[in-house]
Amino acid sequence: MxxxxxxxxxxxxxxxxxxxxxxxxxxxxxxxxxxxxxxxxxxxxxxxxxNYLARSLKQKRTSTVGIIVANIMHRFSTEVSRSIEDFFNKHDIHTIVCNADNDPEKEKKYIEMLRAKQVDGLIIFPTGENFDLYKRMMKEGYPIVFMDRKVPDLIAPSVVSNNIEATKTTIEHFMENGHKQIAIATEPLTISTRVERQEGYKKALQDNGIEIRQPFMISANIKKIKKELEELFALDDPPSAILAGNDLVFLEVLEFAKEHKLKVGKDFALAVFDNIPFAHLVHPPVTTIAQPSYHMGEKASELLLKQINKEEIENHELTFPCELIIRDSSKELNNNTVI
Amino acid sequence: MxxxxxxxxxxxxxxxxxxxxxxxxxxxxxxxxxxxxxxxxxxxxxxxxxNYLARSLKQKRTSTVGIIVANIMHRFSTEVSRSIEDFFNKHDIHTIVCNADNDPEKEKKYIEMLRAKQVDGLIIFPTGENFDLYKRMMKEGYPIVFMDRKVPDLIAPSVVSNNIEATKTTIEHFMENGHKQIAIATEPLTISTRVERQEGYKKALQDNGIEIRQPFMISANIKKIKKELEELFALDDPPSAILAGNDLVFLEVLEFAKEHKLKVGKDFALAVFDNIPFAHLVHPPVTTIAQPSYHMGEKASELLLKQINKEEIENHELTFPCELIIRDSSKELNNNTVI
DNA sequence: TACTTTTACTATACCGGTTTAGTAAATCGG
DNA sequence: CCGATTTACTAAACCGGTATAGTAAAAGTA
Known part of the structure; x- marks a missing residue:
């Protein structure tokens, strides 16, 4: 049979x-x-x-939601996805995770695929490039929540970090530890998160009467970060502190340091925007800006579920504060440290 | 409308x-x-x-396969999943990844869920506990490939690493660097991978005329690893070298070392079974046993696709060799190192 | 006893596609 | 010019469930 x-x-x-x-x-x-x-x-x-297919076809719901992450290699994406899965698990709703790889075409393809599979709603870390598609889905009343990044000119349910504040606090923490030559390195300024982190950086300098200098603001493709750092450190007055804009940039900074025999905490101070699972285990322990990924995932799920259940949702943009976890890497420079 | x-x-x-x-x-x-x-x-x-649901219902295939990983927190799982996704992407087949969290009940639930969703086949990192279910699926001719772990007494298409060989090589590498007191730490011996790694360890000692001692073979829950290490290092003749059975155990070893102010490479040598993305960036750089995750994922996908297409498959158990990447952490002890 | 209500079901339309068999009109061969 | 073939479609069954309307038998009620 x-x-x-x-x-x-x-x-x-x-x-x-x-x-x-x-x-x-x-x-x-x-x-x-x-x-x-x-x-x-x-x-x-x-x-x-x-056979769930048959059931879903008739019921016009699949009890499945989709997550489209911009880049699965980020710890933050993994943590948020995990949190969303946990939430929907409790509600007997399945979750499908797709990785857009920061590629708008892939993002579009995945959105269309997931909708073709009739998922009941989407949580998207948007590339920001598929504006018309986002807009059409919203107009149709399709349940959707944006995560991590804001889409310019689109009023939509979204869950983001307060990047500006968190960055400003970190840069000022550097200053309190005697640093004046502070640099920031991010990936290209194509998404709100990176723009805001650079904004927070500039604000901190301005508020503290420090001149903003272009060479101290690196924003380059991950592959080019090391080259940019080389140029930066070749300056007459190289930075004494660097903020890595995310975990992948952080690894590039470490690699750069290794190649040039520079020691973190001795030759320059370092902090990272993002959680790093082994940050406390290396020498010196690394200062991080932790985003409340679990809560953000939970809140986004909640907003999505309400939309799926046709409930009205109140708030249209939810901003979460980050936590600056100060460890040795971002303090005054000394001779006692190696990564 | x-x-x-x-x-x-x-x-x-x-x-x-x-x-x-x-x-x-x-x-x-x-x-x-x-x-x-x-x-x-x-x-x-x-x-x-x-609407893909309608189409799939009629066509009796969904062009979707499922992956059930035992624990998504392992780097190896992520890499393999990524590789499987890449493969099936080329064939216009979608992939759904589920995390069984090492829990046989969850594994069963996910298998049933994915089959209810009519996925065309499954790649499973088996907990090993759902023997009857595995067997029934195979009897039904449902396309399935096991990954990473063997299921005892089940002849099934599977893709695994040569754990015994790789571990033996590593332990012998320790010996070549003058180590005699060598320990191994794994999670509990509930799955083939861990058993085989311990087997390889024992074989290396035996072949080299070193006595096998129970206290030097830790196999405990991840939460209890540190406690076991404490007991091990409290011995009169503590180990001079440790092999961490996977990446999560490795983090525990690091944490243990940190808490007890022991330095890797100075107080004990260290190697890890699994790829560690930052292994080359820390001091001392860490010796790793790299599994060919990409190839393993590819091969498993291929085996699955053949089954889906009703082609005969030749080989029933494919074993891949691992690569020992020797870095400073596993050499002779010296004073120049900190993690 | 006759009528209503409840119990414990069944028959059937429907979801949105795919697929097979069928058909009217156009083209072709002899 | 007529029958055969080709072209360009359409009608309807089907996939495996759900949901709605319907029904026969039993129980309750006046």
């Missing part, structure tokens, strides 16, 4: 498909004890597994 | 559903140029997106 269907179970139990369906949906009120038992036995014996 | 269906497109283009379906499946042979254009225009204008 091929694939077991509900008809097979019905036949075996001597009832109609309808009754089996009622049973599966736990509506036992209108069937006798022995009928229920017979269906139960038939299902057990045949190892029957219902 | 609610959701656009094929019927809407057909009406707008003045043709039947059948013709629209032909169009979507690129069977243009039997329709006129202008008909094709009209359908094209109608689709464009209505922003029609086909």
């Amino acid at each position: 091929g694939k077991i269907t509900m008809a097979d179970v019905a036949k075996k139990a001597g009832v109609s498909k309808s009754t089996v369906s009622q049973f599966l949906n736990k509506r036992y009120e209108y069937m006798r004890e022995d009928t229920r038992k017979r269906i139960e036995a038939a299902i057990e014996e045949l190892h029957y597994q219902p | 609610g959701k656009i269906t094929m019927a809407d497109v057909a009406k707008k283009a003045g043709v039947s559903k059948s013709t629209v379906s032909q169009f979507l499946n690129k069977r243009y042979e039997y329709m006129r140029e202008d008909t094709r254009k009209r359908i094209e225009a109608a689709i464009e204008e209505l922003h029609y997106q086909p």
Whole structure:
């Protein structure tokens, strides 16, 4: 026998498909004890597994949501995805994660794929490049929540970090530890997160009467970060402190330091925007700006679920504060440190 | 208007559903140029997106495969998943990744969920506990490939590392660098991978005439690893070298070292079974046993695809060699090192 | 006893595609 | 010019569930 269907179970139990369906949906009120038992036995014996496709087709919902992350290699993305999965798990909703790889084309493809699969809603870390598509989905009333990045000129449910504040605090922390030559390195300024981090950097300098200098603001493709750092450190007055704009940039900074035999904490101070799982285990321990990924994922899920359930949602942009976790890498320079 | 269906497109283009379906499946042979254009225009204008559920229901395939990883926190799992996704992407097959969290119940739930969603096949990092379920799937001829771990007494397509060999080589590398007191720490011996790594360890000692001592073989829950290490290092003759059985154990060893002010490379030598993305960036750089995750993912995908396409598959258990990447952490002890 | 209500079901339409068999009109061969 | 073939479609069954309307038998009620 091929694939077991509900008809097979019905036949075996001597009832109609309808009754089996009622049973599966736990509506036992209108069937006798022995009928229920017979269906139960038939299902057990045949190892029957219902076909969700058929059910979803009829019910017009799949109890599945999609997550489109911009780049799965970021720790933050993984943490948020995990949190979203945990949330929806509790509500018996499945989650599909896709990785757009920072590519707008891929993002579009995945959005279309997931919608074709009829997922009930989407949480997107947007590349920002598919404006018309985002807008159309919103107009259709399709449940959607943006995560991590804001889409310019689009009013939409979104969950973001207060990048400006957090960066400013970190730069000022550098200053309090005697640093004046402070640099920031991010990936290209194509998304709000990076722009805001640079903004926070500039604000900190301005507020503290320090001149803003272009060479101290690196924003380059991840592959070119090391080259830019080389130029930066070749200056007459190289920086004494660097803020790495995310975890991937951080690894580049470490690699650069290694290649040029520069020591973190001795030759320059370092902090990272993002959680680094081993930050506390290296020497010197690394100062990080931790985003509340778990809460952000939870809140985004909540906003999405409300939309799916056709509830009104109140707030349109939720900003979460980050936590600056100060460790040795960002303090005054000394001779005691190696990464 | 609610959701656009094929019927809407057909009406707008003045043709039947059948013709629209032909169009979507690129069977243009039997329709006129202008008909094709009209359908094209109608689709464009209505922003029609086909419903994959309906299609899959009829076609009895979803062009989707599932991956069930034992623990998504392992770098190896991520790398393999990525590789599988890449492979299937090329074949226009979607991938859904689920995390069983090392929990057999969760594993079962996910297997059933994915099969209910009618995925065309599964790649599983098995917990090993759902033997009957694995067996039934195989008997049904359901496409399945096991990854990373062997299931005892089950002959099934699987892709694994040569754990015994790789571990033996590493332990012997320790010996060549003068180490005699060598320990190994793994998670509990519930799965083949860990058993084999311990086996390789024992074999290396035996072949080199070194006595095997129980306290030098830690296998404990990740939370208890540090405590076990404490006991180990409290011995009269503590180890001078440790092999961490995977990346998570490695982090525990580092944390233990940090708490007890022990320095890697100075107080004990260290190697890890698994790739560590930052291994080369810390001091001392860490010796790793790299599994060919990309190739393993590729091969597993290939085996799965062949089964899906009803092709015969030749080999039933594919073992991949690992690469020992020797860095400073595993050499003779010296004073020049800090992590 | 006759009528209403409840119980325990069943028959059937439907979801949105695909696919197979069928058909009217145009073209072709002899 | 007529029958055969080709072209360009359409009608309808089907996939495996759900949901709604319907029904026969049993129980309750006046």
